[in-house]
Amino acid sequence: MKRYSIFLTVILLLLTAVLETGCDKLLEEKPKSTISLGNLDPALLEQTVIGVYEPLTRSRGRLWESTIGLGFELMAEYADAGGSSQINWSNYNNLNTSNTALNQPWTTLYEAIGRANSLIVTLDNSPNLSDDIRKVAYGEAYFVRAICFYFAVRTFGKFPMRLKPILNSKDVLLASSDIPLIYDQIIKDLQEAEKVLPPTVASSKAGRATAGAARTALADVYLTRGDYPNAKLKAKEVIDNKATYGYDLETSLATIYSPTLPTNKEDIFSLKFSQVINQGSFMASYWADANARAAGFSISGNKFGGITSNAPLIKNWDDNDLRKKFSLYNSYIINGAVTPASLDADYDFRMGKYKDPNAPIDTGNGNDLYFWRYADVLLIFAEADNKINHGPTTDAYEYINQVRRRAYGLPINTPSNVSDLPAGLNEEAFDDLVFRERGYEFIGEFKRWFDLVRTNRVAKMINEVRANIPRPNRKPVPSRFTFAIPEVELSNNPLAGN
Template identity: 65%
Template sequence: MKRNIYIQLFCLVLIMIGTTGCEKLLEEEPKATISLGELNPVLLDQTIIGVYEPLTRSRGRLWESRLGLYLELMSDYADGGASQKASSDYTNLLMSPNSLEPTWVCIYEAVGKANLLLANLDANTSLSDDQKSRAYGEAYFIRALCYYNIVRIWGKVPLRLKPIVNSDDVDLPLSEIPEIYDAVIKDLKIAEVNLPAQVPSANAGRATSGAAKVMLADVYLTLKDYTNARDKAKEVIDNKATYGYDLEPSLATLYSPVLATNKEDVFSLKFSQVVGAGSFWASYWADSKAKLAGYSVTGNKFGGIMSKAPIIAGWDNNDLRKQFSLYSTYIINGVVTNAEVEANNYDLRMGKYKDPNAPADTGNGNDFYFYRYADALLIFAEAENKLNGPVNAYAAINQVRRRAYGVSLAVSSTVADLPAGLSQLQFDELVLRERAYEFIGECKRWFDMVRTDKVAEILTGVRAAIPTPARKPIPTKFVFGIPDIELQNNSLAR
């Protein structure tokens, strides 16, 4: 069974009491001071793990749950069917209030815990500089990870960079988007110089300097700072041995529900086959025959994939990623059986995440990737092409494509490699397409559509192709409304 760093110290809830920022973040209470007490090496490590904890909390409604489901269903190729229509047709995005309040609560709790740890590290005089250095790196990394996603999901938000220690600290105005991105970049620059290059597999899921660099590259790409995006991605690619990175040849290994990590894993949320310590992801996408079909212990049928969406219709059937990720039939007791679909909405299921041996739908062991080595390669390819055209960008994207076709990563392939002589615009379009194929089910497509300013263009093409165009209207805004819990308690956020 895969080891999960987030459940090995279940008692950290007691250690971190007073820092459960979002549930208690905005309560109007008499002034009170909170503290972790004097940190020693053991308590420090437990406290760091406590900072990660909200990100993988069962029912936390983060990436492996509600937020991840919403983001994936907002992609051009996905539809939520009868049960999740409000996500795929952007109703939930446009309405206020929406159902992302639990997500807001949980992600700001992680921010609050990071802030409290940073404040205690600043005040601490007993720990060595080496002990404090890594702790600083992890706290800054987690805060950056949270705010990078917060700003893309909600836009202007309160930028809380200090612990909330009393009710006077609750009111905070919304920060402008550039200010939030500046804070994310600042945190990641601190993290990359304080984090180790690698961690033992027993500590898989802890941040590394390579993870900070890949996230920095991604942030720069979102900001259209292509020079820094390319250079930071290249730094990782050129030093992949230092970080222990490479493409993992086997997709089954890459998405295994039982392995602790693999060489492509840059940063992921770790889940285990333990009730309440796993991911919902495999169960969300499977149907009622999930167990018999070999996909999950149970199936919620919360959405599927539209074969007529242009990005899916153009996906080569020989691409192993398509074979691994999408299905319309399965074999039960030796009989080929049609998967359960909603013909007017979607006709394919997504099977990228498989864990039929999970003990419950809260116990799927599939990890959730924020970053893989493939991210570094595709970020480099996109940014280099934007700067100089595709000549020096082919090698990076072709590695990803060769893995997708099961051929040698180091040898040119007429089957896998992109054709020579592409224009800068053609190459750019193919990189975006490649990202859709590589990261399907990993909650990146919606963000890619927004950052490339292609939401309307892509959805116009989808509407022309699918049976029910109303399922994919073009939204009038691209960020969610701030939840009522913040508006009711933070007068400066209204």
């Protein structure tokens, strides 16, 4: 098995999670329900912490690997849908008009938040735990809560920021918090996490938060907020301590996206999936076609979307960049013969970054889904440093060039005329190239939409695509950049809409 099971479920946490999501019957209970985890011993604590992570990797939870991994990637300017339900992502209908598209992801998200909150409260009242064990558990709970809040604030803007477990019906009502307050809490949680989390974890515990993951998350949060000095500071802390954390760029893309390896040195934080029925990711199957298995991509193919070369990012992608061949394809070899892939009028490439033809079922693809890799840290530093100094420094050049050298199969620490960016770039030109590099490096990793929004490039990039595709109505510029609070929340908590 790829890793120790992160899908163990603690029944008390499940009950707490039900209360967190709310339902009419629970609101009508007399007397009102209360749930407590009670005192934790080390063995129960370990299972409880695993339960906090579990909603994030739930195969049918429709949260990260489904809604975000597929849906948010289809919102990139270079992507288009392959089915009637997926088109509502790529044409931004879910964003513009719907408050139901994220109902199930919202529920799963708040299960993770609720379990983190329950663990935090219970740790305060568990005398059987040593301080060292308690501190790490606090750190993991704060980390999970922070990354859930971070996704939520970028997706919904204001939302009800729950910091305590729901213990009775009156706790369900909670107004949405202002965005600056949410970010303050995210930063506070991550700062607490970085103090107490370990620098590394055993490969058998891959997927658990570490100090390096908390610092990387902070760097990313600061970058999103436009706090470039702190983004650079946190990124540099990770870079300077990469040996302590065990981080570096992997030379092989196949290693990074392996469906069987538990982790690798580039992995900072990722959601772990296994080649086990209902414990895997759908990602490899979502993007592939009916020849998925014979072509070496997945056990089955759904044709849920593809990539258009009419997008400038894709059109200008150097064929010598190994990431392009690894990530995109329009043909494959079956029985020794080159066979055209099944494509669509609105896209001419398929996404091939996730490959697992040996999965037992489409819910059993073993490919992990990355939140952050070491490449993130290098590119965060390059972007922030350029902004601070109003032009790229030697370090900014070096860190982005390390990513590019790996992309061309060259020694990472050796300058190269083939891969390295030209000298003498001004601030704007360098910033554009960092943005482009993020597009190439993180294609298929649900970062593009958030990058478009935070850099104010949504209209510019989508309009460039619209000017070159046969049906511009497939990619209208959205009228808003955050989703409505889902109906599943509003039905129980009308204050969330305030």
